[in-house]
Amino acid sequence: MSSAVVIGASGGIGAAFVRALEEEGTFDTVHAFARRFTGSGHLDLEDEASIAAAAAHVAKGAAPTLIFVATGLLHADGHGPEKAIGDLDPAWLARTFAVNAVGPAIVAKHFLPLMPRDGRCVFAVLSARVGSISDNRLGGWYGYRAAKAALNMLVRTLAIEEKRRNGRSIVVALHPGTVDTALSKPFQGNVAPGQLFDADRAALQLLDVIDGLKVPDSGKLFAWDGAELTP
Helix, strand or coil: CCEEEEEECCCHHHHHHHHHHHHCCCCEEEEEEECCHHHECCCCCCCHHHHHHHHHHHHHCEEEEEEECCCCCCCEEEEECEEHHHEECCHHHHHHHHHHHHHHHHHHHHHHHCCCCCCCCEEEECCHHHCCCCCCCCCCHHHHHHHHHHHHHHHHHHHHHHHCCCCEEEEEEEEECCEEECCCCCHHHHCCCCEEECCCHHHHHHHHHHCCCHHHCCCEECCCCCCCCCC
């Protein structure tokens, strides 16, 4: 028996990912967690106690062999990606890092130990192409770029440690492309035709990438089409 875990399951990509896993039928149990959920399904990335409680709930059943962190924060409460250095706000920067980098790292702290110590396992987090330092040609979006760059480094570091625990474990960051969700809604006018994916398609594309991952891929960043991205 095995289980899968989806964190951020109330969002567009997360909810679609849960549906795809349930339709696929590979896992005996699909655990869905989100900040908006109540009871055993509640998990707030800014509250470590809720992350620990969610992990304890999963630990009662079959060990997870797939954990997918489908979360991200780009805009909220009147704040959005900064266009210039003058827009920087310390509190918003801190929250951007808390949700996009620190939260997934604390999820790994509590959930990675639940995965088997042998056999293929995948821990995947949503990152973004704009988190690539080498690919930054436009500037702006300071907080989101920096937080996703930090997440990519965390993934690399987690992958190194996890390899010592399970040599066949895979820890990766995934770029979903531009998906028609609340996160991307204000910025969809700049998306090229054919490059805006609906959430269900995005979930299936990411599942295909996950299914094709090999052990040497651990610690890397991959796009929705399977292409490796340079951090």
